[in-house]
Amino acid sequence: MALNPYIRFDGNARDAIMFYVNVFKLEEPQIMTFGSIHSEEELPPGAKDLVMHTELRIAGGNLMISDNFPGMPLQQGNNFSLGYISNNETEIREAFEKLKDGGSVIMELQETPWTKCYGSIKDKFNIEWQFSYQE
Numbered sequence: 821m822a823l824n825p826y827i828r829f830d831g832n833a834r835d836a837i838m839f840y841v842n843v844f845k846l847e848e849p850q851i852m853t854f855g856s857i858h859s860e861e862e863l864p865p866g867a868k869d870l871v872m873h874t875e876l877r878i879a880g881g882n883l884m885i886s887d888n889f890p891g892m893p894l895q896q897g898n899n900f901s902l903g904y905i906s907n908n909e910t911e912i913r914e915a916f917e918k919l920k921d922g923g924s925v926i927m928e929l930q931e932t933p934w935t936k937c938y939g940s941i942k943d944k945f946n947i948e949w950q951f952s953y954q955e
Contacts, residue, residue: 821874822881822882822903822905822906822916823902823903823904823905824875824881824882824883824884824902824903824905825883825884825900825901825902825903826884826885826886826901826902826903826950827883827884827885827886827899828885828886828887828888828894828899828900829871829885829886829887830887830888830894830896830903831870831887831888831935832887833870833871833874833885833886833887833888834851834871835853836869836885837849837876837885840876840878841876843930844876844878844879846876846878847951849874849875849876850874851871851873851874852856852871852872852873852934853868853870853871853872854867854868854869854870854872854887854889855867855869856864856870856872857872857934859931860873860877863890864890864891866890868888868925870887870889870890871886871887872886872887873885873886874886875936876894876901877952879942880955882903882905884903886926898949899912899947901940901947901949901950902947902948902949902950903949903950903951904952905947905952905954906951906952906953906954907953907954907955909923909937909953912929912937912952912953913929913937914953915950915951916939916941916951918932919941919943919949920941921941921944922943922944923941923944923951924941924942925939925940925941926939926940926941926942926948927939927940927941929951934952935953935954936953937951937952937953938950938951938953939951950952
């Protein structure tokens with residue numbers, strides 16, 4: 821189980837990733853794009869090659885990075901969330917349900933192409949959480 825910071829960029833995530841790779845002397849990570857998961861018909865123009873997800877292992881922790889999905893609101897300085905990653909689906913579901921109290925669901929927990937249980941929510945303090953099952 822881990823709690824990971826997740827930063828969203830406004831179309832320049834790939835540049836940020838390569839910058840951090842250089843700064844921290846990391847190997848180039850695998851980068852999942854929106855086009856690798858969705859067909860071009862499902863995406864707004866220009867979204868195909870944007871970064872949907874990558875992870876950088878820095879100093880023993882994971883920094884998760886993506887581009888903001890085109891058309892979704894993004895304000896620099898508030899462009900982060902916390903990623904709750906666990907191999908215990910029951911704990912994921914219980915924590916998600918508790919955060920619903922006073923919060924607002926962005927995406928209900930569901931199976932996605934990358935995991936059997938993923939969802940996101942803003943808690944009552946306006947902090948965005950992403951939950952993901954990982955074996």
